[in-house]
Amino acid sequence: MTPKLHLQKLSVGTESVAGLAEWHALTRTQTPDGLPRHITRMWPKREAELLEGGSIFWVIKGELACRQRIMRFDEVIGSDGIRRCAFVLDPELIRVVPTLKRPFQGWRYLKPEDAPMDLPKGREAEEALPASLSAALAEIGIL
Template identity: 70%
Template sequence: MRAAATDGLNRHITRMWPKREPEILQGGSIYWVIKGVIQARQPILRLDEVVGEDGIRRCAIVMKPGLIRTQHALKRPFQGWRYLKQEDAPADLPKGHTHEEPIPAELSAALAEIGVR
């Protein structure tokens, strides 16, 4: 669930509070998984507590506006996003690049599967 508050920042609402909160708040990002491939990230600014209409406490992950495109990396989605340790995260695309240079889909998938891409 994504929502915008009065400050205009995007939020991803999740049931569980992140266990790695200090690490996440020191430069962490949400990595967006689209069709089984990490394609972009958004830096996390802060975590806000929100209480739903049902009275249940949830976590709003507040993100910096805009997306940062990343190199594609295969990842099975579980909620369509995840935050990763730096060593597990795909590299950002160079500034000004909006997409990777196309390579055959089978080759791209094979490279991602063995961790090369």
């Protein structure tokens, strides 16, 4: 299925894709059925498009570094009585070609044609390039 729409979100405080995986492994960050989730204040207005194969692309240390397929959206009512949205995610973190991204608040929609490609098989475990080198390569259009 060709996705119609994706999301991009900063993974605040995360140092690496492995760190994001560790965060998602914590029971308190999971749904009752054991899937990782990210709770946010706003519910996506374009929910139907996101559920047609969309992913959340995680920005880690200034780069789109990986993605997770969006499985569903769950309603969560906080202890303060406020309704929130839980992005329920596939546990698999898929590394993508690192793409520089400036900081932003909340989450943003990401068109499929603007999303970075998945890393080719066998390259998922490679260490990320140093940020300065990655930035220089991106600036000249190589990365």
